[in-house]
Amino acid sequence: MTRSKAGLTAVAMTAVVGLVLTGCAQQSNQGVPGGDAAAQPAVGFPETEDFPETPGKPGGVFRLGISEPTAIDPFNAQESEGIGVTEALFTGLVQVEPDGEVVPGAATDWSANADCSVWTFNLAQGATFHNGEPVDAASFKRGWERAAAPESGSEVSYHLDVIQGYTEYQAGTATEITGVNATNPAQIAVTLAKPDCEYELRTNHPVYSPVPTVVGATTDTAYTDAPIGNGPFKLDGPWQHDTGIKLTRFDEYSVGEPAYLDGAEFTILPSANAAQLEYDGFVNGQFDWARMPPTLLKLARETYEPQGKWLSKIANGMNYLTVAGTKAPMDSADARKAVSLAIDRNAIVQGVLQGSTTPASSLVPSLFPDAYQKDVCGACRYDVEEAKRLAASAGLVPGTELSFQFNTGGGHEEWTAAVRQQLETNLGLKVTYTGLPFTDLLNNQGAPEATGIFRSAWGADYPTPGNFLIPLLATSSIGATPTEPVTGNNYGRYSNPEFDEFVLKASASQDEAERNELWKQAEKIAIGDDQALIPLWARQQFRLVATDKFANTNMNFNENPTLETITLK
Amino acid sequence: MGKFILRRAAQALLVIIGATLLVFLANFAFGDPFGSTGDRQVPPAIAAANRAAFGLDQPLPLQYLTYMGNLFTGDLGVDYNQNRPVIELLIETVPNTARLALVAIVIDIFIGVTAGIIAAVKRYSFADVLVTVVSTLAIGIPTFVIGFVLVATLSGVGPFPTVPRSFTVEVPWYTEVLLPAFALAIVDAAFVARLMRGSMLEVLRSDYIRTARAKGLSERKVIGKHALRNSMIPVITYIGVSLGGLLGGAIITEGIFQYPGVGYLLFRAIGANNAPVITAVVIFSVLAIVVLSLIVDILYAYLDPRIRLS
Numbered sequence: 001m002t003r004s005k006a007g008l009t010a011v012a013m014t015a016v017v018g019l020v021l022t023g024c025a026q027q028s029n030q031g032v033p034g035g036d037a038a039a040q041p042a043v044g045f046p047e048t049e050d051f052p053e054t055p056g057k058p059g060g061v062f063r064l065g066i067s068e069p070t071a072i073d074p075f076n077a078q079e080s081e082g083i084g085v086t087e088a089l090f091t092g093l094v095q096v097e098p099d100g101e102v103v104p105g106a107a108t109d110w111s112a113n114a115d116c117s118v119w120t121f122n123l124a125q126g127a128t129f130h131n132g133e134p135v136d137a138a139s140f141k142r143g144w145e146r147a148a149a150p151e152s153g154s155e156v157s158y159h160l161d162v163i164q165g166y167t168e169y170q171a172g173t174a175t176e177i178t179g180v181n182a183t184n185p186a187q188i189a190v191t192l193a194k195p196d197c198e199y200e201l202r203t204n205h206p207v208y209s210p211v212p213t214v215v216g217a218t219t220d221t222a223y224t225d226a227p228i229g230n231g232p233f234k235l236d237g238p239w240q241h242d243t244g245i246k247l248t249r250f251d252e253y254s255v256g257e258p259a260y261l262d263g264a265e266f267t268i269l270p271s272a273n274a275a276q277l278e279y280d281g282f283v284n285g286q287f288d289w290a291r292m293p294p295t296l297l298k299l300a301r302e303t304y305e306p307q308g309k310w311l312s313k314i315a316n317g318m319n320y321l322t323v324a325g326t327k328a329p330m331d332s333a334d335a336r337k338a339v340s341l342a343i344d345r346n347a348i349v350q351g352v353l354q355g356s357t358t359p360a361s362s363l364v365p366s367l368f369p370d371a372y373q374k375d376v377c378g379a380c381r382y383d384v385e386e387a388k389r390l391a392a393s394a395g396l397v398p399g400t401e402l403s404f405q406f407n408t409g410g411g412h413e414e415w416t417a418a419v420r421q422q423l424e425t426n427l428g429l430k431v432t433y434t435g436l437p438f439t440d441l442l443n444n445q446g447a448p449e450a451t452g453i454f455r456s457a458w459g460a461d462y463p464t465p466g467n468f469l470i471p472l473l474a475t476s477s478i479g480a481t482p483t484e485p486v487t488g489n490n491y492g493r494y495s496n497p498e499f500d501e502f503v504l505k506a507s508a509s510q511d512e513a514e515r516n517e518l519w520k521q522a523e524k525i526a527i528g529d530d531q532a533l534i535p536l537w538a539r540q541q542f543r544l545v546a547t548d549k550f551a552n553t554n555m556n557f558n559e560n561p562t563l564e565t566i567t568l569k
Numbered sequence: 570m571g572k573f574i575l576r577r578a579a580q581a582l583l584v585i586i587g588a589t590l591l592v593f594l595a596n597f598a599f600g601d602p603f604g605s606t607g608d609r610q611v612p613p614a615i616a617a618a619n620r621a622a623f624g625l626d627q628p629l630p631l632q633y634l635t636y637m638g639n640l641f642t643g644d645l646g647v648d649y650n651q652n653r654p655v656i657e658l659l660i661e662t663v664p665n666t667a668r669l670a671l672v673a674i675v676i677d678i679f680i681g682v683t684a685g686i687i688a689a690v691k692r693y694s695f696a697d698v699l700v701t702v703v704s705t706l707a708i709g710i711p712t713f714v715i716g717f718v719l720v721a722t723l724s725g726v727g728p729f730p731t732v733p734r735s736f737t738v739e740v741p742w743y744t745e746v747l748l749p750a751f752a753l754a755i756v757d758a759a760f761v762a763r764l765m766r767g768s769m770l771e772v773l774r775s776d777y778i779r780t781a782r783a784k785g786l787s788e789r790k791v792i793g794k795h796a797l798r799n800s801m802i803p804v805i806t807y808i809g810v811s812l813g814g815l816l817g818g819a820i821i822t823e824g825i826f827q828y829p830g831v832g833y834l835l836f837r838a839i840g841a842n843n844a845p846v847i848t849a850v851v852i853f854s855v856l857a858i859v860v861l862s863l864i865v866d867i868l869y870a871y872l873d874p875r876i877r878l879s
Contacts, residue, residue, distance in 0.1 A: 063735045068650065068841075155615050221652055241651050242837060243829075244736030267736040270824070270833075272840040277827075281733040284725055 045301060045356055045542065048312045050098060054551035056260035056567030058249075062550065063264070064289040064561065065278040067271035068242055073224040074209035075147040075154045083206055084560035085245055085266060089130075089229035090209035091255050093121050093140070093188075094200050098554045098562060100367065100463045102200060106135060106210065106230065106255050107188075116197035116508060119190045127255045129212040130234040137182035139210035139230075145169065145177055147207050152218040159205045159461065164193040197510050201462040204557075232259040232564045244268050247563075260567035279544070288546035289553070289561050294411060297356045300544060309547050313555050316367055317459040317539030318360060318468065321419075322491045324450045325532060326482065329402060334394035336531040337379035339402075339453065341387035342426040343419055345380065349537055352415045356542070360535035363472070363527050364465040364519065371465040371516040376528045377535050384426045391427050398428025403452030405445075407438040412455055446486035454491070459539065463557055465519040466507060472533065473526045475500050494532035499525045574863070581859040586637070588855045589848060593633050596844040603649070623649060636848070646845035648838075655849045658834060663853070665742075666830035669753070669823070670815035672746050674808060677754035677761055682804065684758070685765020689773065689800075690792060700766065704759035716752040716825040723748060732827055749826040753819055757811050761804055768800035775799075802872055809865030816861070817854025 069082030077086040093107040107121035127135040144163075147154045150172050160166050164179030179191040192199060202208070210230055216223025226238040233247040248263040267287070269277045275293040279300065282290035292300045304310045323330045323339075330336055345359035361380040366372045375381075391397070402423065406416045413435065420431045432452075436444065445454045460467040471477050471488065475495040479487035486493065499522050506518035526532045545553045545561075552565040603619040620626050624635060639646060645655040688700040707715075725731035729748050730740040772778065773796055781791045818832030827833065831850055838846035870876050 065733065153615060153618065240736070241653065246737065265735050265737050267733070269733065269827075270837045270840055272836070277733045281735075284731050284733075286731055286734045286738075 045297075045312050045540070047314055047540075048310060050554050051545075051547070051552060053565075054567065054569070056552065056565070058260050058262065058567075060261050060550065060566075060568035061263045061265060062261050062288050062561065062563060062566055063267065064287050065267045065269045065274065065281050067274040068268050070155075071224065072239055072245065073218070073227045074143065074206040074211070074229075075152055075218050075224075076156060077206045078156050080559050081266075083558045085247070086206040086209070086229075087556075087558065087560065088231055088233040088247055088264065088563050089227060089235065090206060090231045091229075092206070092208050092210075093203040095256075096201070096204050096463050096557045098556050100557070102204075102463075105204075106140075110200055112197060112199070112510065114510075115195050116199065116510060117192050117195040119192070119199050121188045121190075121200075121203075123186050123188065124255050125186065127230060128252060129210075129230045130228050130250055131212060131214065133212045133214070135210050135230045136185035137188040138185060139212065140188050140208070141177070141180045141182040142213070142215065143209050143211035144180060144207075146211060146215065146218065148177060149218075154207070154218065156205070156207045159202060159207050162192050162194050162196055162199065162202070164191045166193070196507050197515065198462070198464050198466060198507065201464050201467075204463070205461055230255070232256070233264065236263060240268075242268055242270075256564070259564050261563060264563055282544045282546070288550060290544045292542065292544065294354070294356065297542060298354050300542070304544050307548070309545050311541075311543040311545050311553075311555060313541050314358065314366055315459075315539045315541045315555075315559055316365065316463060316557060317457060318363060318365055319357075319457045319536045319539060320360070320363070321534040321536060322445055322454040322456045323531075323533055324445075324452055324454075324492060325530075326493045327449075327451045329396055329400050330452065332394045333530050334390045335396045336534065338387045338391035338394060338396055338427065339423065340377070340379040340531060340534045341381065341383045341390065343422055343534070343536070344382040345537060346382065348415050348418050352418050353537070357537045357540040359537050362523065363533070363535050364468050364523055365538055367463075368465050368516075370513075371519045371523075373520055373523060376520075376523055377531070378528060379531055380535055387426060396427065396429070400429050401432060402429045403432045403434070404454075405434045405436060405441055405452070406455035407441045408435040409437070416455055442491075443485070445491040446480075448480075448483050448485060450491075453534070456491070456533075457539065458489075465516070465523075466503065469519060469522055469526070470503050470507070473499060473522075474503055492533055494526065494530070496525060496530060496532075499530075570867075574867075577859075577863050577866075581856070581863070584859055585852060585855055588851055589637065589640075590633065592848045592851045593629070593636070596842075596847060597629055623647075640852070645849045648846050649843045650841055655845050658846060659831070659849060659853060662829060662831045662834050665828065666816060666818050666823075666832065668742060669746050669750055669819075669828060669830055670812055672750040673753040673757065673815055674812050676750055677757040677811075678808065680754065681758040681761025682765055684762040685804075686769060686792065686797070688762065688766040689769035692770065697766075700762055704762045707755050707759035712752060712756055712819070713821045713825060715755055716749070716822050719748050719752055720825055732825075734827075745828065749819075749822050749828045752822050752826070753815060757808075760807060760811075764804050764807055765800065768803050769796060772796045772800045802869065805872065806865055806869060809861050809868070810858070813858035813861030816857035818850065 066081040066084065069077070069085060070079060071077050071082050072085040072089070074086050074090055077083050091105045093105050093110070095103050095105040097103060106124055106127060108124050110119060110121040112119045123135070123137060129135060144160055146152060147157045148160050148166055148169055150170055157170070163177055165174060165177040166179070168174035169177045179193065181189040181191070190199070196202070212228050214228065218224065226235050232250055232253045234250045236246040236248040239245050245266040245268070246263065249259050249261060251258060253259070267281070275291045278287060278290035279292040279296055281287035301310055323336050325331060325336065330339070349355060349357055349359055359380070361375045361377050362373050363377070364371050364373070404416065404420055406412050416433070420433045423429050423431050441454060444450060458468065458472060472490055473494050474490060477488035477490035478493050478495065482493070502518050502522035502525065506515045506522065509515045509518060527535070541555065541559050543555060547553060549569060550566050551569050552562065552567055554562045554565070556562050603616045617626070624632055636646070645659070647653065648655055648658065684700045684704070688697045691697055720732050723729050728744045730738070730745055778791060778796060781795050818830055818835055820832040820836050823830045823832035824836040831853065834846060835850040838850065
């Protein structure tokens, strides 16, 4: 081959290869489909049915991957991963079924006095810790005081703050939490500083776990890596950091049915790509329960739903926009409703989020069927005409500056950009769009001079609508004067005495039906009338489950597998 | 020789100080390791207490001096996440990385040197073109792509362990090390092959080879005894520096294969803003490279008597 011919061939080959590769390039980000009033309602990925109850037989080891927990000792267990291990190791006073029903745990029954300020829990007899020690009232008091102690370094002891005497004990001016009476070993009586007729739900949080007399100090890493609990599983060797946690069945578990599984293995994966590794591990058969990265949701569903291995559940949380409602330009309900109406949730859910959630039309999620009000947020639909009309009446003229902040590193860049584009196109607003680290976002939201809207998400701690309405919208949840930064979770500084009255009455009501009615009315005021915040879409969780090997694999309230009921098929 | 080593040691010290200073500044820019992140809402009082416990509330120059002081007494500090001494983490992971580096070097010497010799000896033949093209491809394709392809196709196949896997699965070190070593070795082997080829071609042109052939030595002896030794020098230099780099931990490759070495430790520490671990690993890498280049330089002088250490 002569030189020129060789050169020519080389050029030709490169050109061909280049053209072929360009043709293969996929159109990945087409942007958000234009708003269309006649768009079909977004369905998202529908929830799957709970797996049916199958009689269990002993055996099997359930394996899953998690990212490194903050803590597994109940004094500090906080995120889903850590709680997943802690709730297997410890059983609190009550337990919550996947459908939200509250059933006895270490307490056989409980009751409150007339105004719900004193709660009495009768404890099951004969229950023991993994080391054989009996579980009694003192064990609970010991655990609560251990977490609440000022030197404990607990980041979750605030769940105990409704108990009388907590503040003094935390400040170091008392030697015990006076509101907890454990003199009778078979009964624990709690006096609350603030009456709460749903207090038993709080005790479901792991910080309320009992601890044995041999408990180590919270700074003793040898103990906190291997805490001794009273739950259906015990540790098989200490927590191997960045490697894994191994659990094995506690055969003498008497508080409920002993578990069927022989054990569980939590492999710890690096947090940077944990979701991807969990998915890969499920695909190659190493994990029996896995999350997946958002980009693979569609593929995972298409592959595994036909095999019955797909789990989809609307969870106990909500994605929304916090609105700085005490400052211009968002200081009128009409302005907030205008912004809400200008956002095409369907298009974003289908286009950007690939159908992986459901647009929200309320703050209280559908997880609470008795308090859920579909469409209580009248402005949570897409109506550009109405939005323009309300904007005009609120003085939100085209060209108004609106600040929109969100947190980086959470994969929110695309959808927040879509929201910004919609607000600019539909209302002509000038949106200052900023991405910040999460801590900075929180600081900005709470600052006295905060304006505009902020991307937010709420995960409830207790299975009650009150845990949405009160922390996010009650005046007491601001915890600051207008010139101070917000210390609670009501970043929008929403304050409506009528709303406060309704939620106060609801917390003080012993009758569940009446309570739900009051929650509904409160939500109607805050969201329906005042649009205190802008709900966007539900918090929906998806998992892949090895249902060919295991049965009874449901997702519990904390978004973890129900290890105590899982059994081999 | 003694003066030479002393001078190099002083230079190494300067490099370490410079590197730690840079890493310190970088860690400072990373942000607060104890703040609220996503799901984790840390009450401000606790976050402040944690920061104080690790001395993060002090001014940066003071933090740096404290760290350097501790470093010279052998105290590498305690990691932020779990309060474990960093030195323990390094002790756990360095042997793994050393094994990986050595296996990778062995593979790459074997493949690279053989390919290079063949290419040089049979110049312009099909083998030569093949080696040149393949080595160019191997250098062009990023290591992590090779890593991903290997994981996707070969993990779980035959002796190779599945990646990712449940932590309780026992995997002997010699099977665990194979795939990542191979991924690392491919690029190095390509470089070695090209170096070997170039160096050998040059050597084959020299007078003493002509003399050897004239003496009637077999071609095998000419290549194997005379040409090879003389052409190895640039290759050894390259391998030495490469070994240093590998000992520092191939972050991405170890991450892809979840191989429990120093690179994986760094990968996880960066994700968690775990400053003491990051700084310690960087210092270790710098040391590894510096020490190995020193050894290579000394070796150079022994291999080629014409070179004098200046």
